[in-house]
Structure formats: C-alpha cells, structure tokens
Amino acid sequence: MREAEPYDVPVTVKMRMGIDDGHLTYLDAGRIAASSGAAAVALHARTVSQAYSGTADWSAIARLKEAVTSIPVLGNGDIWSAEDAVRMVAETGCDGVVVGRGCLGRPWLFADLAAAFAGRSERVRPTLGEVGATLRRHAAYLCDFYEDEAKGCRDIRKHIAWYLKGFPAGSTIRHRLALVNTLADLDDLIADLDPAAPWPGADAEGQRGRSGNPRRVVLPEGWLDNPDLTPEQRALVAQAEDDVSGG
Ligand SMILES: Cc1cc2nc3c(=O)[nH]c(=O)nc-3n(C[C@H](O)[C@H](O)[C@H](O)COP(=O)(O)O)c2cc1C
Numbered sequence: 001m002r003e004a005e006p007y008d009v010p011v012t013v014k015m016r017m018g019i020d021d022g023h024l025t026y027l028d029a030g031r032i033a034a035s036s037g038a039a040a041v042a043l044h045a046r047t048v049s050q051a052y053s054g055t056a057d058w059s060a061i062a063r064l065k066e067a068v069t070s071i072p073v074l075g076n077g078d079i080w081s082a083e084d085a086v087r088m089v090a091e092t093g094c095d096g097v098v099v100g101r102g103c104l105g106r107p108w109l110f111a112d113l114a115a116a117f118a119g120r121s122e123r124v125r126p127t128l129g130e131v132g133a134t135l136r137r138h139a140a141y142l143c144d145f146y147e148d149e150a151k152g153c154r155d156i157r158k159h160i161a162w163y164l165k166g167f168p169a170g171s172t173i174r175h176r177l178a179l180v181n182t183l184a185d186l187d188d189l190i191a192d193l194d195p196a197a198p199w200p201g202a203d204a205e206g207q208r209g210r211s212g213n214p215r216r217v218v219l220p221e222g223w224l225d226n227p228d229l230t231p232e233q234r235a236l237v238a239q240a241e242d243d244v245s246g247g
Helices: 025-034 057-069 082-092 109-117 128-146 147-162 171-177 182-191 231-239
Strands: 012-016 040-044 071-077 096-098
Touching: 012 025, 025 040, 025 057, 040 057, 057 071, 057 082, 057 096, 057 231, 071 082, 082 096, 082 109, 128 182, 147 171, 147 182, 171 182
Parallel strands: 012 040, 040 071, 071 096
Antiparallel strands: none
16 A cells, blocks of 8 residues: 555455455455555455355444544445445445445446435336346457457356346347357347347346355465564565455
C-alpha cells in the first residue's frame, strides 16, 4: 500500500475470515489494513478451509464493521440476488457489498442491485432472446479483450451454462454451445434458441459457479509459530502467486 501511495491509487483489501475456525484473523487484518492506508476492506465471510462449502457467516461482517470504523467495510459471500444484497447491508451494517458467483451468466444483477438500493422494485427479467444477445455481446467483448477470436470463444464456453440456467434449451444445443470456436458458430447456435421464451423465474435464480467441500489448508513450515513474519517468510509471501488463494 505504501508503494502505491505516490501513484495516488486507492488500494482495497479483500480477505477471508482466517485459515480455519481456530485461526480467525479478519478483525486484526481489517484493523491493520485500515491503519496502513487501505481505502476499503472487504470480507468473504468464510474461512480458507471452508473453501466454498456451507454458507457465508454474515455475522462476521457485522463484527468487522464494528471493529473497523475509519474506512468502508464491504461484505461478501452468497449474494445471489438484489434482495440478498439489501438483506446483507441491513443485517450487518456493512457499507457495500461485493458480488462473486452471483453475477456469472447474469451481468444484469448489477442493474437489480442499483434498483434495489434506490428502493425500486423493478428487476431485470430477460427473455431467452435478450439473454442470447447478452451472451453474444459478452463473447464479442472477450474476443476484443484477448484480440483473439478463438480464445474469446473458448472463454465464453464456460459462461454458457450459467446464461442458460433454467431456460428451455435442450442438452444438444447446450453441448454445441459449449464447443463454439467462432462468433459465427455462436450466432448460428443462438439463432436456434427460442427468443420469446420468458424468464424462467426461480429455476434461473440461486446458486451458480463453484461450490464444494471443505479443504485441508497446507501452510508453510512454522507459519503458525509466530504472528510476525521472519525475513524468509516475508520473501515467501512476496513470491506467492495470488491465484493460489482462490478468493
Ligand atoms: C470468476 C471468479 C473470479 C474470482 N476472482 C477472485 C480474485 O481474483 N480475488 C479474490 O479475492 N476473489 C476472487 N473470487 C472470489 C469472490 O470475490 C468471492 O469472494 C467469492 O466468490 C464469494 O462470494 P460469492 O459467494 O458471492 O461468490 C472470484 C470468484 C469468481 C466466481
């Protein structure tokens, strides 16, 4: 954070509750982040060993909000709808929410959140035709981003099941969609979807993306002996790849 200071870039911190129930570090970590200059702190209210199993413990978000008073505290975990987000803020007092899996195949969730926090009841409930158009636009953005149509199309494959969740799209078309190589392929397949099929309601809502079982956390030798890092441990942290944390 100190290294970022000259660039005037706000640095935010996101964390889990701790390694496991016996090692809950989020209150200390939140206070340290605040006193070190973080612009905001976000908590995914699960431990590392929980992985994506069980449910997020929103009461921890409330405790963090009480402990960290000088910067915004954002809550995260199991927000699947705008109503969940409003409920999290009401139950925990957090200043904002972070959405993870809930927006997979559902980018309009953010419009729902904006409406809900503005006190409006309208929600985006797209037809299959609108979902197909959104999926197509998402694929085009990916191709632009990667400057590579084949790569963009490979990437969009994993989103397709999330976009179609609950809609009447048979296994054949889902299978073909999951093998698209070009935007032209995608156009042909989207053309086979029934554009008038309405939003399927509850079947399209709810959990999506990763779930799963608790995991055994493996820590570097001596990691729990002392809360202060040795120079060797510091070097280890500096080398760590951030993608091993898995959020
Ligand atoms: C596609 C995807 C990418 C993610 N990438 C990150 C990441 O780079 N860093 C991080 O801290 N968490 C990451 N997460 C975890 C989420 O930010 C979030 O903490 C977690 O999914 C729990 O929230 P949820 O229950 O709303 O999904 C990612 C989650 C998803 C689904």
